[in-house]
Amino acid sequence: MVPWSKVRVVSGSLPDLKGKVLVDVTNHFLDNMELANLEGKASSSIVKGYLPGTKLVKALNHYFEKWVDANPEVENGRRMAFVAGDDQDAKALVSDLLSAFGFQPVDMGNLATGSLPQQAGGPLAGLNIVSFPV
Numbered sequence: 001m002v003p004w005s006k007v008r009v010v011s012g013s014l015p016d017l018k019g020k021v022l023v024d025v026t027n028h029f030l031d032n033m034e035l036a037n038l039e040g041k042a043s044s045s046i047v048k049g050y051l052p053g054t055k056l057v058k059a060l061n062h063y064f065e066k067w068v069d070a071n072p073e074v075e076n077g078r079r080m081a082f083v084a085g086d087d088q089d090a091k092a093l094v095s096d097l098l099s100a101f102g103f104q105p106v107d108m109g110n111l112a113t114g115s116l117p118q119q120a121g122g123p124l125a126g127l128n129i130v131s132f133p134v
Contacts, residue, residue: 001025001026002026003029003031004026004027004028004029004030004036004043005030005031007026007046007047007050008050011047011050011051012050014051017051017053017054018052018053018054019053019054019055020054020055021054021055021057021087021090021093021094022051022054022055022056022057023057023058023059023060023094024043024044024047024048024056024057024058024059024061024115025058025059025060025061026043026044026047026061027043027061027119027120027125028043028046028119028120029120035120035121041112042058042111042112042113042115042116042119043115043119043120044056044058044084044111044115044119045111045112045115048086048111055085055086055087055089055090056085056086056090056111057083057084057085057087057090057091057094058082058083058084058085058108058111058114058115058118058119059081059082059083059084059094059098059105060081060098061118061119061120061125062082062118062119062122062124062125062126062127063079063081063126063128064126064128067079067128071102072101072102072103072104073102074130075130075132076132076133077104077130077131077132077133078102078103078104078130078131079102079103079104079128079129079130079131080103080104080105080106080129080130080131081098081103081104081105081106082105082106082108082114082117082118082124083095083098083105083106083107083108083114084107084108084109084110084111084113084114084115084118085110085111085114086110086111091107095107104131
């Protein structure tokens with residue numbers, strides 16, 4: 001994972017990624033662990049601006065690392081993984097991968113609004129939510 005303070009620099013050093021699907025797991029923590037002031041913007045919208053032409057999908061950043069590394073299957077349920085993006089095919093691809101890994105993907109909509117609840121400081125950040133079958 002790239003620290004927020006390095007995202008812009010690292011993005012500028014990457015090869016041409018136009019048309020590629022990228023999963024954004026960044027959170028906007030500064031080096032002192034305070035949250036950067038994004039002026040109401042979604043961090044993923046900012047990252048996408050650094051990587052024009054990519055199919056950016058926000059996913060898994062609401063989890064602490066220990067839960068991403070843990071088995072996504074809990075008893076008879078699956079950990080929910082929130083997914084947001086502007087490209088429906090890219091979201092479907094990421095959702096299918098997450099499902100294959102054992103997560104229960106939840107489509108949160110587009111980047112501008114769907115990634116806000118899951119990024120650091122949002123209401124879903126840090127939650128370990130498990131979906132159980134009815």
